[in-house]
Amino acid sequence: MFNNWSELLPTIQKAFGALGKSNPKMVKAYMALGEAAxxxxxxxxxxxxxxxxxxxxxxxxxxxxxxxxxxxxxxxASREEVAATLATAISLNAGAAYIYSLRTLEAYDSLKG
Structure with missing residues (x-):
């Protein structure tokens, strides 16, 4: 198993609350992003x-x-919907890697002179 997701989520939620006590304005602004969306x-x-x-x-x-x-x-959301979402993310990441590969070759050619 990559992570113990059942333990990770409450750990993050607890840490999120602790950070909120240290910097309430930042957490309020962060939460406002999701609310605005x-x-x-x-x-x-x-x-x-x-x-x-x-x-x-x-x-x-x-x-x-x-x-x-x-x-x-x-x-x-069903497991099938999540799996379809993952397929979309994978296809986008592969496309982004391809585009950034082209940019890297362009940088190489430009810098090599």
Whole structure:
């Protein structure tokens, strides 16, 4: 197993609360980002959480994976929907790696002169 997700999520939540006590304005601003994203209700909670999982995968954030997978489950996401989300994230990451590979070759050619 990569992580003990059942232990990771409460550990993150506890640490999040501790940081909030140290810097309440920062945590309030952080929480406001999620609230603002949900405010217009164009996307339902399940869709927002599936998108969040894809972003968590591409940014390699275990805490984000735990939190947003839990939220997706609570929003009614099926395992199949999560798997489809992962396929999308994988395809995007591969595409991004390809584009940045092209940029790297361009940098090499430019710097080599």
């Amino acid at each position: 949900a405010e217009n209700e164009v996307l339902d909670a399940k869709t927002r959480e599936l998108i969040s999982i894809a972003v968590a995968i591409t940014t390699r954030c275990d805490g984000c994976i735990a939190a947003h997978t839990d939220a997706a489950i609570k929003a009614g």
